Amino acid sequence: MSDFTPDEMMTIAASRALTNDDVCFVGIGAPSAACNVARLTHSPDITLIYESGTIGTAPDVLPLSIGDGELCETALTTVSVPEMFRYWLQGGRITIGFLGAAQLDRFGNINTTVIGDYASPKTRLPGGGGAPEIASSSQQVYMTCKQSRRAFVQTVDFYTSFGHGDGGDHRQRLGITTKGPTLLITDMAVWQPDEETKEFTVHSLHPGVTREQMRDSVGWDIRYADEVVETEPPSAEELTVLRELKARTKAAHERSSRSGSRSQSDG
Amino acid sequence: MSDFTPDEMMTIAASRALTNDDVCFVGIGAPSAACNVARLTHSPDITLIYESGTIGTAPDVLPLSIGDGELCETALTTVSVPEMFRYWLQGGRITIGFLGAAQLDRFGNINTTVIGDYASPKTRLPGGGGAPEIASSSQQVYMTCKQSRRAFVQTVDFYTSFGHGDGGDHRQRLGITTKGPTLLITDMAVWQPDEETKEFTVHSLHPGVTREQMRDSVGWDIRYADEVVETEPPSAEELTVLRELKARTKAAHERSSRSGSRSQSDG
């Protein structure tokens, strides 16, 4: 087994959580890579859905956006966006909603809306897109995000999508019947919510990661499971699949862009 | 000009009320023949819509049902039934809803549900199908029906679809913003609602029809317009188009049925 980066470990650990039977609503970025690695390794029959309307897509390269042509060309079928959100997400057919985050807290609440005050933001982020309803309508939610003190905060500035709120039975109290965030995979660890409090708890640390590094990258006092194991390192196959996917993606996206001279002629 | 039947006069008079710019939601039976005669004579660009989802259809023969294959094969596009009722009918895009009737009253209220009491009917009719919302969502409603004392009654047994209710501003009082029935074409006359009372009023009598015949075929005291004209008889072209359409229809429906031996073998 060769060397690997924390990013690679994150993507591969996330990919392992998926199964052949999953119907996965894929957020862009890290979730997309993990879902496609799962498809290209242990779960060839996994159903990947992107919010642009593509159902059962099998891209050869990773999409740059949720609406890339490759997603439609390789999909079983492509539906309109209202249908996607009504029949497929709200209809309860999604087993896993897979989300990234700009900011999250220990209860899996996510913020991708603003840093600072909503009315006069310090940083205006893109907003929720599909996330608010992915978080409430998917049977469960997996999250993947790199750890940093900026991202892993005591309290999110804005509840873009609701995780476990203040913890405990907060979801049920709001009438939400789905499980919510059940897994968080970072570049350093794998976290799962405590059964009672719903606070995300570290269950495995990636190879070489120390508790000191963890503390420096998370803005709250971290809870560890009674037994914390080391994450199985990437296998040679997993690494090969991921790296080939990334290489194909890079080559394809360069190929589909025109040469540098374009910017002089017409922008 | 050759002889013609009252049925032919009805269909042709109804066809004349349509224009090239109309988007017409076509009920089956008499409305379907009238709409297609309009398309084959003065209004080649009329848009005909059937509730099965076919938009801009141009059948070579008359459909036996609202879902015949011919309708789809000749349509500009075919949409799902929920889309038909949401985007196309409820969306307010239909200029003319064209309905038939089993029973109607002088305010254009239609019954195709039951004769007698709803809970213990004397005759159970098919029900409303699309008619309740065709009557309220189309910009206006044309109706066509053969006159008889059984059909043209003082009070309908059931309000399958609402015309002008008790007359006057009854539609507005119910919050209905569309015009409702504005034209009634029968085998004997052309009727239009009075501007104030909304009672259907005879504006033209078909050639040869007398006021006595009218009285014998209608279950209420008929109002006549101040000036009642004679309906322009069918032109040679109109009659030819209608008869050829009917002949093609008969031939096609016989061709698409298997021979009589079928019923012995498997019903």
Place this chain on the structure above:
Amino acid sequence: MAFMTLREAVADTVRDGCSIAFEGFTHLIPHAAAHEVMRQGMSDLTLIRMTPDIVYDQFVGLGRVKKMIFSYAGNPGVGLLRRVRDAAENSWPKPIEIEEHSHAAMANAYEAGAAGLPCAMFRGYLGAGLKEVNPNIKSVICPFTGEDLAAVPALKPDVTFIHAQRADRAGNVLLEGIVGIQKEAVLAARKAVVTVEEIVDDLSAHPNMTVLPHWTVHAVCKVPGGAHPSYVHGMYDRDNAAYLEWDKIAADRQAFADWMEEHVMRASSDDFAKRIKGLERAAS
């Protein structure tokens, strides 16, 4: 999804007292599936369908129906349903409960079922008599304009049966032509069974066509001719004579009983392939 015989699929999904939608809007009516349910004897059924026609006339005539939820009960292009009339007017062979809607309401109610909502909201039933006789027609107020809109409960059949052109070997299903309400009826159901004309290696479907992924379907059964006397776009024509004949058969209780015995009870779903002989279309 599992590939099954129609017999297996019916035995696996239908129980006495359950609610079933056999959907198809003139086109693609799942006659073979309905006959198999009749043969297997399930009773006390709630039958749901926008346009109950011959098939529901048969179920009602056999006395298998507790309740019918529908919006237009006619024999398309012919007239009334005589067995349904006999039940509604004379309680023969037994009374049936009726929950009657408009097409718009049924279409919206299936859509709401597919969309996982408890009810559908639309502009409808204005001035219509059904509001007075159907307690499942209520209203909601638009919180922005104050408009009073109609509301009906979402339809969520225990089982939906539909017929389609083809499935691929993974069980993904393609429908073409007048697609009606079938996608919604499948997605609204607890379980869906699809009979198909053929099973192919590749659906070769344009991305925007109507495809049901295999994981939305409980069972796929190959039943060539399974829509007869309804038709299959691109494959075979409607058997118009059969609809005309039905009017005569259903007019008489004994003629009905005899016909059902011969053509349904003593037949099998394999017989449907024979019934479309002479109605096939040349492949386009």
Place this chain on the structure above:
Amino acid sequence: MAFMTLREAVADTVRDGCSIAFEGFTHLIPHAAAHEVMRQGMSDLTLIRMTPDIVYDQFVGLGRVKKMIFSYAGNPGVGLLRRVRDAAENSWPKPIEIEEHSHAAMANAYEAGAAGLPCAMFRGYLGAGLKEVNPNIKSVICPFTGEDLAAVPALKPDVTFIHAQRADRAGNVLLEGIVGIQKEAVLAARKAVVTVEEIVDDLSAHPNMTVLPHWTVHAVCKVPGGAHPSYVHGMYDRDNAAYLEWDKIAADRQAFADWMEEHVMRASSDDFAKRIKGLERAAS
């Protein structure tokens, strides 16, 4: 429907202060139409779009936007929208009003607009912060189950612009591939303008594909390349480099102004055909 030049269609439909949707979900974004509106100088606009990206960054940077109704304001695959940020964070060149929703809410609101309803109802915003800051998120109670469902007003733009593959000579429009929310955005609008790659004798469309009848559209304009740097399924690829470059251009107020002057103000919609050179796909 009338065939017009894009210049005529914009002059005919857009006024200061009106609400406009330029829709396209990564695919088929009507860049040429947006640039024409910028050139003609209309201002004080309410811009509606699920995924405002470069085009809305440009409108906002030019100070033409009074209000933006949206659900995800990012540069797809790249990051943030720097002109939108500058307006939201620093009120430069002027403050903008924001009405922010989720994708589900926007999709439902367009759907309700297309369906002629005053509002949309769906299961959403559960626990979400937008409910606290957007007064246009209300609720309705299901009259059958008592469930509290989210409600938002229907979207009904004064004008919707979309880009599509082709129209026929009657002005019927065909969209293929990721069709997004465009059909709903057109049907919800008071007037719709469609730019197309080509005008053909016959759409040759399968019955179940996405076609907009000519009478649903105010104007059709032939603008080859009109989606660039977005893409057109089956015709040309996305110009990913342009999206990356935009991040640099939009990072600096002066660089932005210079770029807009050269590539939008002094250009015309005819220039788009050149911009897709090298991105075309072989006809399949």
